[in-house]
Amino acid sequence: MATPKTRTPRQQVSCIGCSTCDTAEWSALSRSEIEQINAAKSSRHYRSGDVIYEQDEPCTGIYCIESGMVAVRQLSADGTAKIMRTVEFGETIGYADFFGGGKYRTGAYCLEPGIVCHIPGDLVRKFLANSPDLGLAFLTHGAQALHEADASSLRQSVYTVRLQLAHVILRFKDRHGTAQDDGTILLQMPMTWTEVSQMIGARPETISRALQSLSHDNILRSEGRRIFIDDLDLLLDEVERVEAG
Amino acid sequence: MATPKTRTPRQQVSCIGCSTCDTAEWSALSRSEIEQINAAKSSRHYRSGDVIYEQDEPCTGIYCIESGMVAVRQLSADGTAKIMRTVEFGETIGYADFFGGGKYRTGAYCLEPGIVCHIPGDLVRKFLANSPDLGLAFLTHGAQALHEADASSLRQSVYTVRLQLAHVILRFKDRHGTAQDDGTILLQMPMTWTEVSQMIGARPETISRALQSLSHDNILRSEGRRIFIDDLDLLLDEVERVEAG
DNA sequence: CGGTTCCTTGATAACGATCAAAGGCCGTGG
DNA sequence: CCACGGCCTTTGATCGTTATCAAGGAACCG
Numbered sequence: 001m002a003t004p005k006t007r008t009p010r011q012q013v014s015c016i017g018c019s020t021c022d023t024a025e026w027s028a029l030s031r032s033e034i035e036q037i038n039a040a041k042s043s044r045h046y047r048s049g050d051v052i053y054e055q056d057e058p059c060t061g062i063y064c065i066e067s068g069m070v071a072v073r074q075l076s077a078d079g080t081a082k083i084m085r086t087v088e089f090g091e092t093i094g095y096a097d098f099f100g101g102g103k104y105r106t107g108a109y110c111l112e113p114g115i116v117c118h119i120p121g122d123l124v125r126k127f128l129a130n131s132p133d134l135g136l137a138f139l140t141h142g143a144q145a146l147h148e149a150d151a152s153s154l155r156q157s158v159y160t161v162r163l164q165l166a167h168v169i170l171r172f173k174d175r176h177g178t179a180q181d182d183g184t185i186l187l188q189m190p191m192t193w194t195e196v197s198q199m200i201g202a203r204p205e206t207i208s209r210a211l212q213s214l215s216h217d218n219i220l221r222s223e224g225r226r227i228f229i230d231d232l233d234l235l236l237d238e239v240e241r242v243e244a245g
Numbered sequence: 246m247a248t249p250k251t252r253t254p255r256q257q258v259s260c261i262g263c264s265t266c267d268t269a270e271w272s273a274l275s276r277s278e279i280e281q282i283n284a285a286k287s288s289r290h291y292r293s294g295d296v297i298y299e300q301d302e303p304c305t306g307i308y309c310i311e312s313g314m315v316a317v318r319q320l321s322a323d324g325t326a327k328i329m330r331t332v333e334f335g336e337t338i339g340y341a342d343f344f345g346g347g348k349y350r351t352g353a354y355c356l357e358p359g360i361v362c363h364i365p366g367d368l369v370r371k372f373l374a375n376s377p378d379l380g381l382a383f384l385t386h387g388a389q390a391l392h393e394a395d396a397s398s399l400r401q402s403v404y405t406v407r408l409q410l411a412h413v414i415l416r417f418k419d420r421h422g423t424a425q426d427d428g429t430i431l432l433q434m435p436m437t438w439t440e441v442s443q444m445i446g447a448r449p450e451t452i453s454r455a456l457q458s459l460s461h462d463n464i465l466r467s468e469g470r471r472i473f474i475d476d477l478d479l480l481l482d483e484v485e486r487v488e489a490g
Numbered sequence: 491c492g493g494t495t496c497c498t499t500g501a502t503a504a505c506g507a508t509c510a511a512a513g514g515c516c517g518t519g520g
Numbered sequence: 521c522c523a524c525g526g527c528c529t530t531t532g533a534t535c536g537t538t539a540t541c542a543a544g545g546a547a548c549c550g
Contacts, residue, residue, distance in 0.1 A: 074399050077488045082399050100388030135380030142387040143345030149394040154319050154327050157446030201402030206506055208530055
């Protein structure tokens with residue numbers, strides 16, 4: 001039984017029945033193994049902006065998102081940050097860095113308040129040595145992440161900022177959008193526009209102008225972090241015109 | 246014992262003693278398992294430009310590069326290609342797509358003539374189910390690939406084309422460069438400049454101009470696909486000035 | 491040889507970055 | 521409760537980089 005998407009934040013959560021354990025990789029584990037994780041893990045509530053782990057820190061283990069939304073970012077040497085991906089409840093992060101070497105090569109912090117659990121590295125390694133299924137699950141997840149990274153990189157090469165913005169909005173629409181009575185879709189952005197600019201690899205000013213441009217074409221209206229998608233078809237066209245040639 | 250880097254292309258190769266089997270993931274397998282692979286695999290010689298597998302084709306297995314250099318590319322809907330990474334002998338490709346879903350989400354073709362072996366998917370799956378070590382090896386390799394994709398994406402966001410070009414040249418220098426008597430380094434590019442432009446996500450004209458610009462600053466000279474790096478320090482500075490802040 | 495692909499160069503335009511400034515929103519502390 | 525400071529957002533003006541279009545020449549292959 002899936003845990004409902006909206007949940008009241010709890011300080012202490014159990015792996016038993018946790019949405020993360022029902023999803024993806026952890027479902028490969030037996031009940032008794034999950035209980036071992038439950039005993040060894042530590043969970044903590046994070047507020048918006050709280051850092052889960054920092055780039056270049058040594059890896060201590062991996063993290064499960066119980067609730068909230070997390071940004072995975074990479075810092076350039078000159079200090080500018082790029083958000084590589086966002087992760088929501090049910091997903092595991094830090095495993096690629098964990099397997100790839102001793103250090104976190106990306107950082108992670110919370111966009112929305114939420115609960116994140118830490119699973120010690122030893123335990124992961126131990127289970128992995130016995131359970132090929134768990135390894136395969138991580139492999140599948142990692143392959144998906146790689147594909148999305150590639151796709152994102154491709155978009156960055158060929159899309160204008162306006163197009164990339166449309167793409168981002170459509171992505172979030174699926175998860176965070178709610179249909180209104182008047183047929184428009186209300187979308188509460190889960191991050192600041194500055195952070196959106198870091199996802200796309202542009203400047204905040206450029207995002208602001210791209211938003212303005214979409215607004216001018218009567219595709220949407222924005223009020224702060226809220227967006228009203230007036231003409232979803234136009235927005236879809238915007239992206240599909242390029243994606244479908 | 247590692248097989249020497251330069252090898253004469255052979256039509257038929259054995260996995261026993263093959264450089265690929267000594268490296269990375271396959272070293273996790275026992276001798277008898279490698280012999281099974283040897284019996285089931287098929288190897289083939291590819292010329293420059295020959296396609297190993299095409300995007301959107303169903304996955305039949307994974308490929309080991311025995312010799313030569315391979316480009317992994319992704320096609321945009323409008324037909325423009327982006328080279329996501331290049332792979333050389335000893336590495337395995339296609340595994341991420343294999344684990345990630347039924348279809349190849351990237352395409353692969355040879356930049357240089359070489360021998361590539363195909364290992365049927367069933368066999369991979371079978372070994373993977375029994376050998377956690379093999380899974381872990383793929384996991385490690387995949388994590389590395391993801392990290393490199395992230396790093397490349399970050400560079401694309403913050404570097405100018407000239408800087409990215411300098412970075413690419415330095416990458417290839419390590420593998421393909423040879424020191425000359427006069428202190429310069431001779432580098433034979435393993436791909437066309439148009440392909441370099443596809444790696445970087447720029448137009449060929451822009452690469453040509455960036456090359457011109459580096460040339461004008463007495464950092465290097467280019468003659469066709471050959472580059473003479475006159476001032477390696479300047480070239481390193483070019484990149485480090487940004488990487489080291 | 492003839493055709494193709496690749497490379498180069500020039501002129502121009504589009505896009506996004508940069509710099510600067512002002513207003514809004516929010517949390518903090520007086 | 522209000523004032524303050526900080527961060528986010530917006531807008532304008534300008535500049536730099538890269539794309540685009542076009543055409544000529546070189547290299548390569550059948």
